[in-house]
Amino acid sequence: MSGVNTTFLGGHATKSGLPEARDRTQIDKIIQEASKGSKFYAFQQRREQRIAEKVAALQIKKTQLSTGYSKAEQETRKWLADAESRRILERTYLHIDMDAFFAAVEVLRRPELATVPMAVGGESMLSTSNYVARTFGVVAAMPGYIARKLCPHLIIIPPDYTAYRAAGAKVHEVLRSYDPNMSSFSLDEASLDITDYLARSSATPEEVTEELRGRVLRASNLTCSAGVGCSRQLAKIGSNVNKPNGQFILPPDPEKILEFLKKQPVKRINGIGKVTAKILEDLLKVVTCADIISQATWIRLLFSEIQSEFLLLSALGMGSAFGDGDGSERKSMSVERTFKKIDALSDMQVVLKKLCKRLAEDLLEEEWAGKTVSIKMKTAAFDTLTRAVTLENPVSTDEEIYKHASKLLSKNKPPDLRLLGVRLSGLTTDAPRYRCLDDFAHEPVERPSCPVCTQSIDAHPDDTLRINEHIDKCLVPQSNLVPQSKKPRRTLDAFFNKSGPL
DNA sequence: ATACATACC
DNA sequence: TACTGGTATGTAT
Numbered sequence: 171m172s173g174v175n176t177t178f179l180g181g182h183a184t185k186s187g188l189p190e191a192r193d194r195t196q197i198d199k200i201i202q203e204a205s206k207g208s209k210f211y212a213f214q215q216r217r218e219q220r221i222a223e224k225v226a227a228l229q230i231k232k233t234q235l236s237t238g239y240s241k242a243e244q245e246t247r248k249w250l251a252d253a254e255s256r257r258i259l260e261r262t263y264l265h266i267d268m269d270a271f272f273a274a275v276e277v278l279r280r281p282e283l284a285t286v287p288m289a290v291g292g293e294s295m296l297s298t299s300n301y302v303a304r305t306f307g308v309v310a311a312m313p314g315y316i317a318r319k320l321c322p323h324l325i326i327i328p329p330d331y332t333a334y335r336a337a338g339a340k341v342h343e344v345l346r347s348y349d350p351n352m353s354s355f356s357l358d359e360a361s362l363d364i365t366d367y368l369a370r371s372s373a374t375p376e377e378v379t380e381e382l383r384g385r386v387l388r389a390s391n392l393t394c395s396a397g398v399g400c401s402r403q404l405a406k407i408g409s410n411v412n413k414p415n416g417q418f419i420l421p422p423d424p425e426k427i428l429e430f431l432k433k434q435p436v437k438r439i440n441g442i443g444k445v446t447a448k449i450l451e452d453l454l455k456v457v458t459c460a461d462i463i464s465q466a467t468w469i470r471l472l473f474s475e476i477q478s479e480f481l482l483l484s485a486l487g488m489g490s491a492f493g494d495g496d497g498s499e500r501k502s503m504s505v506e507r508t509f510k511k512i513d514a515l516s517d518m519q520v521v522l523k524k525l526c527k528r529l530a531e532d533l534l535e536e537e538w539a540g541k542t543v544s545i546k547m548k549t550a551a552f553d554t555l556t557r558a559v560t561l562e563n564p565v566s567t568d569e570e571i572y573k574h575a576s577k578l579l580s581k582n583k584p585p586d587l588r589l590l591g592v593r594l595s596g597l598t599t600d601a602p603r604y605r606c607l608d609d610f611a612h613e614p615v616e617r618p619s620c621p622v623c624t625q626s627i628d629a630h631p632d633d634t635l636r637i638n639e640h641i642d643k644c645l646v647p648q649s650n651l652v653p654q655s656k657k658p659r660r661t662l663d664a665f666f667n668k669s670g671p672l
Numbered sequence: 673a674t675a676c677a678t679a680c681c
Numbered sequence: 682t683a684c685t686g687g688t689a690t691g692t693a694t
Binding site for chain 1: 682
């Protein structure tokens with residue numbers, strides 16, 4: 171093993187293929203040189219080692235299971251036939267992927283950037299690059315300083331999310347006219363169910379997609395690529411086929427679908443990343459979706475049921491891709507920051523406090539509270555540690571979150587850190603508005619007492635509005651006209667702030 | 673419930 | 682000099 175695979179160094183170009191000014195080996199060499207000797211490089215080496223061990227363990231498992239293979243093969247055949255019989259071809263999905271989105275928005279403002287290598291991001295990380303930069307091997311998720319080694323003339327533009335949001339909103343508006351329930355994964359990608367639209371319009375999917383892309387272009391001055399298929403997953407894979415500024419229509423025909431997937435590398439499947447792709451290749455020589463089918467028995471024998479079912483269904487083009495379902499509620503909220511290495515607990519606490527404040531602000535905006543507080547620590551060597559506590563009652567203020575987070579930190583303080591994060595999960599919306607009046611009437615409760623006048627307040631302990639009204643009156647006795655805070659919790663928080671840490 | 677790993681943009 | 686941040690989910694314990 172000569173060095174870390176550049177796929178693990180942020181250099182991989184699984185993105186759309188343009189002719190490259192430099193060939194792949196040359197690019198890989200430059201990335202290697204730029205990374206060698208860094209802590210990050212060492213970390214990736216350890217990571218690759220771990221993956222190699224995992225593959226070795228699976229290889230042993232494979233030899234041990236070889237006697238049961240033929241029986242398992244019968245079952246696999248049955249499983250595949252059964253799955254095939256349930257294929258759904260009736261709905262039509264369209265996946266939209268904006269071309270080099272952030273970079274394209276920047277080009278709108280500064281057209282001269284269209285013809286020079288340019289990327290959006292910072293010295294430590296790039297979000298995207300334009301197509302000129304890609305010919306140098308400069309891609310998203312690559313550190314800016316490495317990108318400069320590949321392309322010394324690269325122009326790096328700091329991101330302007332406000333502009334991207336505005337551009338994204340224009341695009342979404344167009345998309346919603348094709349599917350009002352359109353779900354967008356991010357600013358630059360969206361999945362539409364266009365079955366109803368097609369039924370109404372009597373135009374072909376090709377025509378509708380051309381028209382849609384034309385409308386997106388006119389509304390935003392941005393180009394996009396589109397894929398159409400009978401599942402969201404297929405539509406998404408298809409959107410990559412004729413990128414940029416192109417489209418691909420996959421007919422709802424099982425034979426055409428399988429023929430299309432045959433050539434697709436497994437890495438194209440949403441949910442298969444570089445680790446899974448490497449394990450599949452090293453263990454079973456699986457590279458394409460067709461390989462998944464031909465190795466289906468081993469996949470079922472060696473991987474978990476969830477994992478193998480996902481892989482096989484995906485390879486058949488029947489995967490229920492992410493976003494297929496609900497689109498549901500948020501499950502957690504978190505904040506994390508990377509910084510120059512720190513060693514002292516007190517410095518860590520200062521950062522942690524800021525993170526908690528930020529998290530509390532974000533929580534307040536959507537009125538969430540949560541029962542599980544977690545912290546995430548990344549050492550200077552890039553090892554990640556997480557620690558969590560689950561509480562009796564949901565919390566939402568920075569003081570409460572910090573109280574638990576800092577306990578977790580001091581109990582587990584690593585020698586050094588390059589990143590800290592706080593997360594709140596087990597979320598509930600903390601407003602008492604879902605309680606009906608009956609709850610208040612029947613529950614025997616203790617009256618809360620006022621921290622100012624120390625008298626008991628004639629209100630339920632959850633009734634922060636009335637409690638705050640009372641406290642406000644005590645705090646400002648000369649005024650009868652107490653302006654009602656829209657966010658009652660704030661008043662109480664402000665009152666107790668003095669006793670909080672820092 | 674907790675820790676860790678993988679994935680996506 | 683320098684390798685993100687936010688969210689979800691799968692796996693193992």
